Amino acid sequence: MSIITYRQALHDTLRAEMLRDEKVFAIGEEIGIFEGSYKITAGLLKEFGPKRVRDTPIAEEGFTGAAIGAAMLGLRPVVEIMTINFSLLALDQIVNAAAKIYGMFGGQSKVPMVIRTPGGGGQQLGATHSQNIELYYAFVPGLKVVAPSTPADAKALLLAAIRDDDPVLFLENLALYNTKGEVPDDDTPAQIGKAAVARPGKDLTLIGYSRTAYEAREVAQRLAESDGLDIEVIDLRSLRPLDRPTIVESVKKTHAAVVLEDDWLTYGVGAEIAATISDGAFDYLDAPVRRVAMAEVPLPYSKPLETAALPSEDDIIAAIRQTLDAVGRRR
Amino acid sequence: MSIITYRQALHDTLRAEMLRDEKVFAIGEEIGIFEGSYKITAGLLKEFGPKRVRDTPIAEEGFTGAAIGAAMLGLRPVVEIMTINFSLLALDQIVNAAAKIYGMFGGQSKVPMVIRTPGGGGQQLGATHSQNIELYYAFVPGLKVVAPSTPADAKALLLAAIRDDDPVLFLENLALYNTKGEVPDDDTPAQIGKAAVARPGKDLTLIGYSRTAYEAREVAQRLAESDGLDIEVIDLRSLRPLDRPTIVESVKKTHAAVVLEDDWLTYGVGAEIAATISDGAFDYLDAPVRRVAMAEVPLPYSKPLETAALPSEDDIIAAIRQTLDAVGRRR
Amino acid sequence: MAAQPRSASATPARSKTGVRTAQRGTTPKNKRSAKAPSMVDDATLLEFYTQMMHIRRFEERAARAYTQALIGGYCHLNLGEEAAIVGLLKALKKTDYLFTNYREHGYAITRGIHPNRVMAELYGRVDGVSKGWGGSMHMFDLTARLLGGYGIVGGQLPLATGAGLAIDYRDSDEVVMVTMGDGTTNIGAFHESLNIAALWNLPVVYVIINNKLGMGTSVDKSSAEPELYKRASSYRMASAEVDGSDPTAVFDATTTAVASARERKPFLLEVHTERLKGHSVVDPAKYRSAEENEELKENDPVLTFARRLLDDGVLDADTKKKIDQEAATMASDAAAFAEKSPFPEVSTLFDYTYATPVPNDSRRLPGQPLFEPLPIPTGAAR
Amino acid sequence: MAAQPRSASATPARSKTGVRTAQRGTTPKNKRSAKAPSMVDDATLLEFYTQMMHIRRFEERAARAYTQALIGGYCHLNLGEEAAIVGLLKALKKTDYLFTNYREHGYAITRGIHPNRVMAELYGRVDGVSKGWGGSMHMFDLTARLLGGYGIVGGQLPLATGAGLAIDYRDSDEVVMVTMGDGTTNIGAFHESLNIAALWNLPVVYVIINNKLGMGTSVDKSSAEPELYKRASSYRMASAEVDGSDPTAVFDATTTAVASARERKPFLLEVHTERLKGHSVVDPAKYRSAEENEELKENDPVLTFARRLLDDGVLDADTKKKIDQEAATMASDAAAFAEKSPFPEVSTLFDYTYATPVPNDSRRLPGQPLFEPLPIPTGAAR
C-alpha cells in the first residue's frame, strides 16, 4: 500500500503489464521521445525501446485502426489518444471495427485492446479541446468503457482493461492526473461493469464517474461536516456496461438522487442514469432526479465564461439542497 | 395539396430551393451521374449542371469540411452523406468545425448548411451499415437536428433547414422514403425546435421521431380501433433543440408515456426523453416511462436475428399495455 | 510457354528489381515487367481458368438468389474481376493474411473456403462462414486467414496495416494483402495507412482493384492523379500497375509485390479490371451506354482467357466443358446447401457482443422492460 | 538589389514557369527559383524586418504573460517562423483569405489585425479579436480575412478547400492560403483536401510550415516521404520548397504559388523553418540537445536577416534601434491594453450557440434545474 498520484498509478500499471506480458505494447502520438503529452508514458521508451513504445504520425484513424488490426492477430495494444477530443478522428475505426469485429464475424476474432484517453474541461483549452464525449463510446455495444476516479481504481481498472479480451475505452481526466490516493500493492484487477458505493449514506444518492465521482466524495464529506448530511456516493467506474442494480438499490434506500456529469446535459451520460433511476426506483423516489452538467454551449476560452459554464461545487450543493427540499415537501 | 412520397417531397423541395436561391447547391457522393444512392437527387445534375450538383470523391471528411468552408463564405450547401453510418468519418468536421465556428470565434462567421443523411436498420445491411447514431449530433450544442416522419414535414423541415443560418443535421430514414402523405403546395417552413402533437389523446403519450413517429401513429390508430384506446402521439420532429414543454404538457395530461427509438436503449435518444418526463412531470406520472429500442448488439445480418433485435409493432403494443397495467395498479 | 516452377519467380533478386523499377515510378517499365513472359506452367493456367469459372458461376448464382430474395442487404459481385482475384491469391502462401472489402465472394472461395459456406453466409445461415452474422460484405475465416470483408470504404486499410505491424512485432515472415477499389484511394485512411506502413517497413501489399468506377463515378472524376499506383510515391513506397484481365500477368506482378513485402518493403499494386455489371445487384447501371456494355461483353476476361488457353492448346473443348460443368454444379450445390442450412437461433442473439462475459451487459429484447414490474411497495416497505 | 514593383513578380508567365518546374517535381529547380535574385525593393526589406521584429517581441511578451498566468490554455508561439510568415503574407492581396492552425499570433498581427486585439484575445478579454471566446488557438477576423486558427490538426484544410470552392462557385478571383505544420501532412484530411482541390481546380495555396518537429517527433519519424512538398504529385499538383529563414525567398516562392492558385491551379508550398522554443510555452523541449539549441540561436532568422540588411546597407544601426524599440513598445502596449480590457459578461454565455434564435434552446447554467420546482399538485389538480 502506497500513496501515489493518479498519473503515477497509470504509469506504474502500464509498465508492470508491459513487463508481465510481451504482447502488451504502447502506441500513440508523442508517447516516446516526448514522453507523452501528460507524461503517463515517461521513461517507457528508454526502458522498452521503440518496438514496445511506438511513436506514431498524427493519424488517429490510422494508428488506432492499426492497433485494432494488431489486436486481431493476438497482440494487446494500449493506445493513447492525446485527448478524447481527437478520438473523433478515430471514431469510425473504434465503432465500426473494434466494436463490431467480434460480433460481425460470428465470434471468430477477438480485439483485446485498450484505448487510453483523457477528458477534461476547465483548463481554458477552448471549444474543440474541452469536450467530454465518453457518451459516444458508452453508447456502443461491443465496447467496454471504464472511468476511474481514484489512483487505486486507475490501477485496478487498467489491469482489468489490459487483460480483457474486448476493446476497452479507458477514460482518464486531466484534472485527476495530480490527485493522490492509496494504491494497494497487489495486482488484483477490478471487475469491469461494477459500480462502487464510494461512501455509504441514507439521505440522498450522489452519482458520478471519473472527475465527478471525485467531486461527489468531496461534496459529501463537506456536507457531512457542515450539515451533518449522510449522503451515499456512487462511483460508476464503468459506463458500459452500466451497473443499474447498484444505482437503483441505493436510491430505493435514499429515495433521492443527484447525478453529476462533465458533459452537456441534454442527451448526456446523466440522462441514462436519471432515466434508469426514474424507472427502476419509480415507487421509491421522493423527488425528481437532478442532473448537474455543463452549460450547453461551445465552451468559451475566457476564464469567467468558462467558469460559469462548468458545474461548481456550489452548483452541486445547491442541487442537493433543492432536491432534499423537494423530498421534504413530498414527505 | 398533393399526395406524394417522402422521397419525392425531399427531391421537389431541394429542387425548388435550388431554383429559388443561387447560393444553394448539392454536394455528396454519387448524387449526380448515379443520381443518388436513394435517388433523392435524381435528375438534378441534368437540370442544374455539375457546379450546383457536385459529385465528390469518397472522402466524407474532406467534402463535408469543404461544404462548411463554403458556407463560411456565404454559400448554402446541402450535403448528402449516403447513410448516417458513414458520417462518423465526417464527425470531427461537423462537431469541431460546423458546430463550433459561430461560437468559438465570437459570432463572426455563420455556417448556413444542411447535412442530409438517412438512418435505417431492418434492411439486412449488417452491423456497420444499420446504426442509428443521431444521438451523436443531437448531443452537440451549435448543431440543430431535425427528423421528419411525414412527407409534409420532410418538405417543411427541409425548407427550414436550408433557410436556417446554422448547421442543420437533417435525418432521413431508409424505411420512410417510399411512404406517402399529403403535402401542402405552399412554401411555409416548419419551425425548428418544435415538436408536434400528431394525434391528441388522453390515455397515454406515445413519443417517436423519424420512423418511430410513423410507427407511433400506426400503433395508436390500431389500438384505437382494437381496444378503443385514446393515445396521444408526439412527433418530436426536432431532436436538438428538444421541445421539452410539449412533451411534459402531454404527460401531465395522460400520466403515462412510452418512448420509441430505433437506436440502442442505453444512453440512446430515449434516455433524455424519459429523464425529461420523469423530471418535468414527476408528480403526474402514474407509471415508469417505458422505452422501446433496439437490442444492444452489433446488428446481425441474418434475417431472424435482425428481426429479433429490432422493435416490432407487437413490442410497442406490449409496452403500451404493460404501462397501462402499471398505471392501473397505482390508481 | 516455359513451364517454370512458380517459386522461382519470387527470388529476392527479381523482386528487388521490380521494386526499384516501381520506385522510379516509370510506368512503361512497370507495364513491361507485368507483361513479361510468365513463368506459370500449364497446370497453373488450368487452375486459373477453373477458379475464374468458379467465381463466375458462383456470382451468377448469387445474383439469382438475390433477385429471389434469398439473399438480403447489399450484394456486390466480382463479375469481371475473376482474373485479378485468382492471380492475386495464387501469389500468397497459405500462412499469409488477406483483408478485403465488401466485394469479396470470389476472394473467399478462391482462398479455399468451401463455396457452400460462402453461399450459406449470403443466405444468412448458421453454416455461413461468419455464422450468418456478416452476410455478403463480411466474410471471415481464420483457417483461410481471410481476416474479413469490410463495408466501410477504406476501413480495412488501417486494420491490414496493423496486422502487418503484428507480424513485424513477432518477427515472423507472413505477408498481409489488402484489397481496395479505385475510389477508396481518395479517402483519408488510404493516406494514413500507406504512410504508416512505409514508415515502419511493414509487410503489407496494398492492392487497388481499379474497375474504373466508384458506384457511378469514374476514376478521373474522383482521383486528381488517375494513375493510382503512382500515389505510392508520397510514401516512397514501391508500386506497379498490371492488366487485371490476364491472370498470369497479375500473378507475376503480385509475386514481385509479395516478395517485396516479405522483405519489409510494403508495396502498392494497381490492377486494372472491369466491372461487368452494376455496383451491386440492384444497380441497373443506367449511366453506362449500350456500346460500353457491348465492349465489356467482348472483353470479358473469363471468355478471353478461355479463348487464349484454347488457342495455346493448354485447354481443349472437352476439358473446358468439364470444368464449366463442374463450376455450374459447384454453384447450384452451394445454393442447395445454403437453402438447407438452418437460420441461427434467436437465443444466440447476445452471444457475440463481447468475447469476455461481463456483468450487467444489457441482454434485453426490444419487447422486454428494463426492470420487471414490481408490486407497489406499502408505506411500511419504505 | 533590383527594386522592381512587387506586382510585376506575379505575371502569369513567371508563375506558369514556376508551376511547370514544380510539377516536374525537380527539387533543385525549385530551390533555385526560390533562391533567385528577389524583386523586392529596400522599403519592402525594411517592412519585412519590422514585421519580423514585431512578431518576435509580441511572442516574447505573450510567453511572459503566460508564465504570469495572464494567459491560459495552450499557447503555441511563432518564434523562429517570423521570416516565413512575413514572406507568405506579403504575397497575398487584402481580399485573399487566410486559414491557419493554432500557431498563429504572428499571422494575425502581420495580416494587419491590431496587436492590442490579438493580445486581448490571449488574455480572454472582450476586446479580443474573437471576443475572448477563442483564445490563442482561435483567432478570427473578417476584415483581415483571417478565417480562423484551428486547434484540431488538419481541421483547417477541408475548410480552406471549401472556401476555394466558394470563390470558384462565384467566379471571383480571390485566393485562399492555408498553413499547416509538417506533422499535419500525415493526417487523412491532408490527402482528402489536396485531392479535392486539385480535382476541382480550386484557388488554394497549401503551405507546409516545416519546423522539423511535430511536438517532439521529427519529420523522418512521421513522414515516409520527408520531402513533404513532393506529396503534391499524388494529386498532380504544382509544388515547391523554400528556405523559410529568408523572407524574400519565401515571398518570391509564395508569389509564384499564389499566381498559380489564382489561375485555378492549387499549389503546395513547403517552407523550411525552425522552432526556436518548445512546442508550446509549457514544453521545456528536453528532447533537444544543448548543441541543437546553440545552433538554433546562431541561425535565428531575425538576427540573421538583420545582419544581412546591415551588411547590404539596407538597414543602419540607428534605424534598427528605432524599429526594435518600436516593436518592444508595441508589445508592452498590447499587454497593457489587454490587461485593461474587461472580461466578457457572463450574461453573454448563451449568445453564440446559434446564429439564428431557436425555440427551446437550452440556456441553463449548471446550477439551474431543468424545471422550476412546482407546488405539489392536489388530487383535484389532476
Ligand SMILES: Cc1ncc(C[n+]2csc(CCOP(=O)(O)OP(=O)(O)O)c2C)c(N)n1
Ligand atoms: C466511408 C464510406 N463512404 C461511402 C460508402 C458507400 N459506398 C460503398 S461502395 C462505394 C464505392 C466504392 O468504389 P471503389 O472504391 O472503386 O470500390 P468498388 O465498389 O468499385 O469495388 C461507396 C461510395 C461506404 N461504404 N463507406
Ligand SMILES: Cc1ncc(C[n+]2csc(CCOP(=O)(O)OP(=O)(O)O)c2C)c(N)n1
Ligand atoms: C487531430 C489532432 N491530433 C493531435 C493533436 C495534438 N497536437 C497539437 S499540435 C501537434 C503537433 C503538430 O505538429 P505540426 O503539424 O508539425 O505543427 P507544429 O505544431 O510543429 O507547427 C499535435 C500532435 C491535435 N491538436 N489534433
Ligand SMILES: [Mg+2]
Ligand atoms: Mg471501383
Ligand SMILES: [Mg+2]
Ligand atoms: Mg512542425
